[in-house]
Amino acid sequence: MIQSLPLPWLDRAGRPSRLKLAAFVLVVAPAVYLAAAYALNALGPKPITALIHGTGEWTIRFLLASLAVTPLRRVANWPKLIVLRRMLGVTAAAYALAHLALYVVDQNLDLAKVVSEIALRFYLTIGFVALLGLVALGLTSTDAAIRRMGQGWNHLHKLVYAIGILGLLHYFLQSKIDVSDPVFWTGLFVLLMGWRLMQRVRLPMRPWSLLLLAVGSGLLTAGLEAAWYGFKSGIPADLVLGANLDFSDVIRPAWWVLAVGLLLPVVNLVRGQAGTRRAEAVRPDRPRRVAPAE
Ligand code: HEM
Numbered sequence: 001m002i003q004s005l006p007l008p009w010l011d012r013a014g015r016p017s018r019l020k021l022a023a024f025v026l027v028v029a030p031a032v033y034l035a036a037a038y039a040l041n042a043l044g045p046k047p048i049t050a051l052i053h054g055t056g057e058w059t060i061r062f063l064l065a066s067l068a069v070t071p072l073r074r075v076a077n078w079p080k081l082i083v084l085r086r087m088l089g090v091t092a093a094a095y096a097l098a099h100l101a102l103y104v105v106d107q108n109l110d111l112a113k114v115v116s117e118i119a120l121r122f123y124l125t126i127g128f129v130a131l132l133g134l135v136a137l138g139l140t141s142t143d144a145a146i147r148r149m150g151q152g153w154n155h156l157h158k159l160v161y162a163i164g165i166l167g168l169l170h171y172f173l174q175s176k177i178d179v180s181d182p183v184f185w186t187g188l189f190v191l192l193m194g195w196r197l198m199q200r201v202r203l204p205m206r207p208w209s210l211l212l213l214a215v216g217s218g219l220l221t222a223g224l225e226a227a228w229y230g231f232k233s234g235i236p237a238d239l240v241l242g243a244n245l246d247f248s249d250v251i252r253p254a255w256w257v258l259a260v261g262l263l264l265p266v267v268n269l270v271r272g273q274a275g276t277r278r279a280e281a282v283r284p285d286r287p288r289r290v291a292p293a294e
Contacts, residue, residue, distance in 0.1 A: 008087055023084045027091040030058045031098070048106045055099035056174075060167055060185050062092035063134070064192065067164065071195040074205065075264050077272040086141050089160070093138035096131045123173035130166035133159050164189055172228065179228055180253050187221030187257030195264075205272075207265035214261025222254035 009021040034054045037043050043050035066088035073081040107113050118124045137157055139145070146153050168189060171182040194213050203209050226240040244252045 011083060017083060019080060020083055020087065023087055027062065027087060030054070031095070048102055052099060052102045052106060055095050055102060056171070057181075059092050059095040059099055059134075060171060062088050062095060063160075063164055063167060064185060064188055066092060067160065067189070067192045071192055071264075072267075075195075075210065075268045075272050089134075090138050090141055093134040096134050100128075100131055123170050126166045126173075127170040130163045130170060133163040133166070137163070161193070177233075179225070180250070183221060183225045183228070184253035184256055186224060187217060187253055188260060190220050190224075191217040191257060191261050191264075205268065207269045207273075210265040210268055211262070214258055214264060217261050218254045218258030221257040222252065225253065 008024045009016055011017040011020065034043075034051055038047055038051060041047070066085055069081050069085040069088065073079050104111070104114050107117070118128045137160060140149065140153065140156060149156065168182060168186045171185065172179055175182055191213065194217050195210075198205065198209060198213060222241055222244050226237040229235040229240045230237050244254055
């Protein structure tokens with residue numbers, strides 16, 4: 001029956017959802033772009049390498065986007081956003097699988113070589129573990145699996161945090177010298193985890209607490225960048241930290257993380273206040289429950 005097909009732009013009742021359709025177009029767009037660029041020979045001298053990088057970057061982006069759904073729906077008082085979480089998570093798994101497939105192609109389909117490289121190179125080993133985790137979460141994202149697994153589903157899907165850390169570490173380790181991009185995405189991960197920590201310690205969600213979260217995440221990002229360069233290349237921390245105050249060249253990732261973080265108090269001020277207060281008044285000590293996948 002056509003209604004029972006799990007088309008990604010339909011809601012749970014089988015009706016077309018504009019939000020899901022828009023998200024579907026957005027998740028497919030990078031794949032279409034990369035495929036078109038490949039077909040048009042626009043990816044430079046090493047097109048497969050460029051595709052490996054492109055799919056790897058989009059895996060991280062969609063993984064973080066899926067982690068941003070819960071904070072955003074609360075900060076912006078937009079509960080409907082939950083319908084995007086499963087799509088974003090499954091998309092991250094799909095891009096990761098394409099990333100691995102491209103790596104296999106890059107190794108001339110020599111599976112023995114692929115296996116030995118994954119076993120021998122630490123950054124590939126952790127990428128592989130992250131990929132296995134993503135696939136496991138993707139496969140258990142169906143309504144039937146969620147029903148069958150009950151609380152176990154919640155526990156399993158907490159793995160997404162560890163997968164995020166492994167994916168980001170893989171990103172750092174494969175970078176040659178400049179780690180600005182992995183630092184930026186890790187800073188956003190810190191921001192999203194910081195929001196969850198705020199919830200856990202029951203810090204009230206208000207513009208002032210979200211402002212603190214943004215500033216704290218920016219500072220941690222700067223610290224992380226300095227720590228990485230210090231650890232990898234022995235560059236003194238004060239030099240790397242000082243680069244954050246030099247605006248003559250590139251703007252350091254910590255500022256970008258701060259900029260993204262500052263959107264949270266603004267959005268909460270504009271959209272979230274009434275909803276936040278209402279939710280806190282009605283359910284002051286609401287116990288955690290199994291989150292539906294949509
Ligand atoms: C079996 C699993 C995986 C393999 C074999 C693999 C392999 C690779 C390779 C060969 C590169 C390029 C390294 C270079 O050019 O020196 C790379 C880059 C990357 N991978 Fe993976 N990867 C795997 C899983 C993952 C997963 C699960 C994620 C995300 C969660 C991920 C994210 C990335 C990112 C972000 C980059 C860097 C892209 C860039 O710098 O433009 N990879 N990976």
